[in-house]
Amino acid sequence: MSDEPREEGQGPDAYTRRVLEQGLSRRSFLGRAAGGAAAVGLFGMGASPALAAAVKEPKAEGFATSTDGGATLTFLPKPKPIRDREISETLTFDVVVVGAGASGVPAALSAAEHGAKVAVVQKAPFALSQGNTGSGIDLAASEKAGVEALVARLIADSNHRCDPKLIRQWAYHSGEAVRWVIDRAKQGGATVVDQGSPAQRAILKVNGYSMGYVTSFFGPKPYTTGDGMRALAKTAEKAGVKFFFQMPAVQLVQGRSGEVQGVIARGHDGKYRKFLAKKGVILATGDYQNNRAMSDYFIPDVKHLERKQMDRTGDGFALAYWAGGVFEPIGHTKMLHDFDAGPASMCDMPFLAVDRKGRRFVNETVEMSLLNNYLKDAENAGHYSQVFDADYMTQAATWPGKLVPPDGLKNYMPDEPGPKKGVFESQVNTHKAGTLEELARKLEVDPATLVATVRRYNEVVASGKDSDFGKPASFLAPILKAPFYGIHRRVRVSAICSGMLVDEHHQALNADGKPIKGLFLVGNLGGGFYGGVDYPLTVFGLSLGRCYTFGYLTGRHVARL
Amino acid sequence: MTIHIPSRILGFGLAGLLAASLGAAPAARTSKHAARGVTCVQCHGKSGKPAAVPFRQCQGCHDPADLAARTTQAKPTNPHQNRHYGTQTDCTRCHHEHKASENLCLPCHTRFTFKVP
Numbered sequence A: 001m002s003d004e005p006r007e008e009g010q011g012p013d014a015y016t017r018r019v020l021e022q023g024l025s026r027r028s029f030l031g032r033a034a035g036g037a038a039a040v041g042l043f044g045m046g047a048s049p050a051l052a053a054a055v056k057e058p059k060a061e062g063f064a065t066s067t068d069g070g071a072t073l074t075f076l077p078k079p080k081p082i083r084d085r086e087i088s089e090t091l092t093f094d095v096v097v098v099g100a101g102a103s104g105v106p107a108a109l110s111a112a113e114h115g116a117k118v119a120v121v122q123k124a125p126f127a128l129s130q131g132n133t134g135s136g137i138d139l140a141a142s143e144k145a146g147v148e149a150l151v152a153r154l155i156a157d158s159n160h161r162c163d164p165k166l167i168r169q170w171a172y173h174s175g176e177a178v179r180w181v182i183d184r185a186k187q188g189g190a191t192v193v194d195q196g197s198p199a200q201r202a203i204l205k206v207n208g209y210s211m212g213y214v215t216s217f218f219g220p221k222p223y224t225t226g227d228g229m230r231a232l233a234k235t236a237e238k239a240g241v242k243f244f245f246q247m248p249a250v251q252l253v254q255g256r257s258g259e260v261q262g263v264i265a266r267g268h269d270g271k272y273r274k275f276l277a278k279k280g281v282i283l284a285t286g287d288y289q290n291n292r293a294m295s296d297y298f299i300p301d302v303k304h305l306e307r308k309q310m311d312r313t314g315d316g317f318a319l320a321y322w323a324g325g326v327f328e329p330i331g332h333t334k335m336l337h338d339f340d341a342g343p344a345s346m347c348d349m350p351f352l353a354v355d356r357k358g359r360r361f362v363n364e365t366v367e368m369s370l371l372n373n374y375l376k377d378a379e380n381a382g383h384y385s386q387v388f389d390a391d392y393m394t395q396a397a398t399w400p401g402k403l404v405p406p407d408g409l410k411n412y413m414p415d416e417p418g419p420k421k422g423v424f425e426s427q428v429n430t431h432k433a434g435t436l437e438e439l440a441r442k443l444e445v446d447p448a449t450l451v452a453t454v455r456r457y458n459e460v461v462a463s464g465k466d467s468d469f470g471k472p473a474s475f476l477a478p479i480l481k482a483p484f485y486g487i488h489r490r491v492r493v494s495a496i497c498s499g500m501l502v503d504e505h506h507q508a509l510n511a512d513g514k515p516i517k518g519l520f521l522v523g524n525l526g527g528g529f530y531g532g533v534d535y536p537l538t539v540f541g542l543s544l545g546r547c548y549t550f551g552y553l554t555g556r557h558v559a560r561l
Numbered sequence B: 001m002t003i004h005i006p007s008r009i010l011g012f013g014l015a016g017l018l019a020a021s022l023g024a025a026p027a028a029r030t031s032k033h034a035a036r037g038v039t040c041v042q043c044h045g046k047s048g049k050p051a052a053v054p055f056r057q058c059q060g061c062h063d064p065a066d067l068a069a070r071t072t073q074a075k076p077t078n079p080h081q082n083r084h085y086g087t088q089t090d091c092t093r094c095h096h097e098h099k100a101s102e103n104l105c106l107p108c109h110t111r112f113t114f115k116v117p
């Protein structure tokens, strides 16, 4: 089974055309900044007036500011090249990978397995990533019509704004790639299993067609893919890959015609080292959630929301941008989750949900992964609580999801003594109380407000009709009987999933839609795989599965150049 | 009511912290360093322009591994040996010399309430 493309017309596809037209590149910026005194839009003449007005004329230093003054593109100015006499050491490889995370480590190992001499420069003191589940399609167990149906579903999940050829590439190569990651990580001593199709219960049939999956699981918590990538890095070291830790990349080395020839990184000793790459540089630095300028500019939705990662300052975005790369247009895709405060299997169950004050705020059939959209103000900042009473095991028995009985809930209660299992102990936040007031205090909401909310909710339940939010009657259960339970969740930015324009080889494209020689982008830095408001949970573990797959394919591709 | 969110809760780090006050005489915190005769130059170097102190400068006197071994009993977790950085967390993300120290971990781990000296 393969993803042989159907008839393509001449020139770039619709996705690429849109990014070239509306995305942000150095050329589009400089071209206009030089243009003159009038307020000129960053997005060019063809952009809508609203968009053009969103950006004030860039100042001489090359900063652009949004009209509310809140967002500044401080990363725009390209720094002066570091001179050769500032370089303490120059090393030469075939392939240089920047970033040892979920896409970088697979890229490095894959390149090495295909004969390349590989270096990885990594900002952190060791390989680092997050999450547990990374998924692919088991082609042998799937009907082709099912694969295509899932591709169509994922494109729709992205509001039809993604690049279909990349989705299809994941679909037809992820099974092989995820199996490879499992195998190689095991060789490095990882605790990993293939949970297979049972982990993807909701998509065993898509549009009636049968599907099978490869579902890698590094866990249980607190073990994660971070540990998994460290194990994979051991396998990579055995295969000859050289790792350089605490060695953030700061600049690319470019030739006269802009081709990327290597990377300059700064060591822990403060000295610069040059890593020349004969075949190519693969940037795999993750997202930019800790870069305020980039975040405020490209995804103002998350301005007040807390972060889950550190040091994801979008370094690869800046590097690729300086080299001529193109950012996907404003309105990037975000991932905000809390699977940890209480059982993950209960996070989408439509119990009463209250905001940080204690007010009901939503029809609770909205999934946890979307609730950030209701809680993005500074006051709520992603916090909400699910509330239920002593009868939840019977009242919610038929709801979607999986109930954890009271005894199991203790594993998620910080106030319960005893060791916890399979959770991040510091993140659990489930509570039990004899009164609603006491529960409110534990959930950090206003007691009087919560009591009033529950009173009103019980009225709605008694009437049999949710006249406040329209939730189906089958999901209306009263909150009457002690003990009362609450799960205080806080959805935080796990990842930002939009990136920079690439082609099917994950090679960066410039503002003309031409490949930038020697520059490849994988992981969340690579664009085209999403496009919706929120990351979709149709395929559980799509994000890591995509990172592994594109790392695996790109490492191989660059090694063979 | 609006809740004030310090920017560190968003995880944006320390950029710009120094920009404003370079050269100004820092408020002298009652510091063990001063008491033990550690001079300005030993942290800031001889350039005469005090700025952010690189991590390796602290490590010249404090070995992170030894330090981590000394604080294994710290509750609820060892700040000097953690999941995200091992022993290599930049000291100045918690300890400050001229102002109150802060707790890097607290915004994300609300029960990691240790006091940073």
Ligand SMILES: Cc1cc2nc3c(=O)[nH]c(=O)nc-3n(C[C@H](O)[C@H](O)[C@H](O)COP(=O)(O)OP(=O)(O)OC[C@H]3O[C@@H](n4cnc5c(N)ncnc54)[C@H](O)[C@@H]3O)c2cc1C
Residues within 6 Å of the ligand: A098, A099, A100, A101, A102, A103, A104, A121, A122, A123, A124, A127, A128, A129, A130, A131, A132, A133, A134, A135, A247, A248, A249, A250, A284, A285, A286, A287, A308, A309, A311, A312, A313, A315, A316, A493, A494, A495, A522, A523, A524, A525, A540, A541, A542, A543, A544, A545, A547
């Ligand atoms: C708590 C949490 C749970 C998650 N759970 C899941 C899950 O179960 N399933 C799923 O599919 N997704 C999950 N995700 C999302 C997933 O972890 C990310 O989408 C994925 O890790 C992104 O991979 P990446 O390779 O792009 O970046 P990362 O894995 O973040 O790796 C980037 C690497 O680059 C390094 N780096 C950064 N800048 C530089 C530089 N200048 N020079 C050198 N190195 C640099 C960083 O140190 C880092 O190691 C989760 C995310 C979080 C935060």
